Amino acid sequence: MALITCDNISLAYENNVVLSDLSFSVHAGDYLCIVGENGSGKSTLIKALLSFKRPLCGSIQFGDGLRQTEIGYLPQQTGAQKDFPASVWEVVQSGCMNQSGLSPFYSSAQRSLAQETLKKLDLWELRRRSYRELSGGQQQRVLLARALCATHKLLLLDEPVAGL
Structure with a gap:
């Protein structure tokens, strides 16, 4: 089971959509590298994964017994x-x-x-x-x-x- 599953999430920074319709999952042992230009939404995505920021749409789910305090x-x-x-x-x-x-x-x-x-x-x-x-x-x-x-x-x- 995935630790994190993102399903069709869209994110905004200062009212500008920086990511749209993004879907992926991360399993135990995975290494995921997110690359992009400055302002492309990398840090905004991390903040959403930490529940510091809500997606405009879509969902972020935590599985495999992962709790917020374990990130x-x-x-x-x-x-x-x-x-x-x-x-x-x-x-x-x-x-x-x-x-x-x-x-x-x-x-x-x-x-x-x-x-x-x-x-x-x-x-x-x-x-x-x-x-x-x-x-x-x-x-x-x-x-x-x-x-x-x-x-x-x-x-x-x-x-x-x-x-x-």
């Missing part, structure tokens, strides 16, 4: 993200927040996941540094680590190699 997301970098006042460790560990429910504390498994992910992305030595002090490429890797901590089911990456 990891690496957004495009913005100026606000670059000046975020937290340590690398705090940013990466915050990816586990959706798994914590009402608990204000991270479990030992979540802390271990954050540690393993930092090491895999060669960020462990930077864990105590302020996120805002990092280069653009380092910041992008930190945000990727955060997204990887958020899920093991589905990852949506918007311009993931920008700044790397």
